Amino acid sequence: MDKIKVWIVEDDPDWLRGLVAFLNKEQDIQVVWTASSAGDVREALRGRLAEDCPADVVLMDIMLDDKPEGVLLAEETASAAGARVVMLTSMEEKDLIFRSFQAGAIDYQIKSDFEGLPDAVRSAYRKQSPINAAVAESMREEFKRLKQMERDFEIKKVEDLITPSELQLLDLIDQGYTQPQIADKLVVSLRTVKNHVNHILKKLNLTGSREAAAKVKEMGLFHKQNKNDSAGR
Numbered sequence: 199m200d201k202i203k204v205w206i207v208e209d210d211p212d213w214l215r216g217l218v219a220f221l222n223k224e225q226d227i228q229v230v231w232t233a234s235s236a237g238d239v240r241e242a243l244r245g246r247l248a249e250d251c252p253a254d255v256v257l258m259d260i261m262l263d264d265k266p267e268g269v270l271l272a273e274e275t276a277s278a279a280g281a282r283v284v285m286l287t288s289m290e291e292k293d294l295i296f297r298s299f300q301a302g303a304i305d306y307q308i309k310s311d312f313e314g315l316p317d318a319v320r321s322a323y324r325k326q327s328p329i330n331a332a333v334a335e336s337m338r339e340e341f342k343r344l345k346q347m348e349r350d351f352e353i354k355k356v357e358d359l360i361t362p363s364e365l366q367l368l369d370l371i372d373q374g375y376t377q378p379q380i381a382d383k384l385v386v387s388l389r390t391v392k393n394h395v396n397h398i399l400k401k402l403n404l405t406g407s408r409e410a411a412a413k414v415k416e417m418g419l420f421h422k423q424n425k426n427d428s429a430g431r
Contacts, residue, residue: 201228202323205253205279207271208286209234209262213309217257224316236267243278253281255322257315258303260287266294272301282322353417359401360414367394369420372411 204221206229208214218229231251233239256275260268272283284305285298298306304325307318360368370380377395381388395407404410414420 201226202319203228203230203252203254204319205229205231205233205251205256205275205281207233207239207256207262207268207275208259210259217312217315220312221316221319227316227319236262236271239271239275243274248279253279255319256281256283257307257319258283258285260285260294260298266297269294269297269301272298272303276302282325284318284322353419356402356414356417357419360398360419364394364398365414365419367391368398368407368411368414371395371407372415372420 204227206214206217206221208217211234214232214234218232221227221229230253231242231247233242256279258268258272258275260266262268262271268285268287272285275281276283282305283301283303284307285303286307286309287294288309305318305322307315367380367384370383375383377391378388381391384391398410399405399407402410402413404413
């Protein structure tokens with residue numbers, strides 16, 4: 199029976215010895231190469247390691263020499279060796295979990311759960327690695343954070359584009375005022391109102407004033423302006 203060939207990258211010598219002995223007890227798994235530093239891995243990859251000692255699965259410690267070098271190595275190793283990478287860590291850092299998957303890792307295992315490593319290796323080999331609940335939740339939280347950052351950036355961009363007077367005009371449009379009514383209320387000409395509306399639409403790359411008003415409202419900018427006006431009184 200062909201065994202699943204495994205590389206292990208781990209900078210704790212006791213953990214490394216323990217993992218090698220533990221995995222080699224499995225009838226279908228064989229640890230064929232180990233390294234304890236990022237430098238060792240990169241030097242080996244520049245040589246003939248991938249040809250002379252190919253791997254099916256790589257167990258990669260995320261922290262090497264007290265730095266998250268494993269995140270960078272995951273992408274390099276997956277590309278050079280064509281192996282599936284499973285990250286190992288004693289931590290549950292949300293940003294590192296997300297970055298590991300971005301780098302090409304297909305699974306993430308906490309070291310204290312080492313009893314599950316043989317099954318994790320087999321799943322990785324079969325390309326069937328399930329994302330455990332803790333990792334899935336961390337990834338959902340990270341996606342949520344990134345989505346909120348994207349939304350905040352978009353709001354700030356619109357906020358910087360629209361002047362307070364343009365925001366007031368859009369607020370009136372949202373309330374249902376027509377352009378002639380807005381001109382009367384603001385004591386300006388209808389032509390001035392039309393020019394302001396056209397200017398706003400160009401800024402926001404939109405075609406309708408109600409669409410522009412709805413977009414600004416959805417971003418909460420009317421509410422924000424009202425709060426600022428109240429604070430300024």
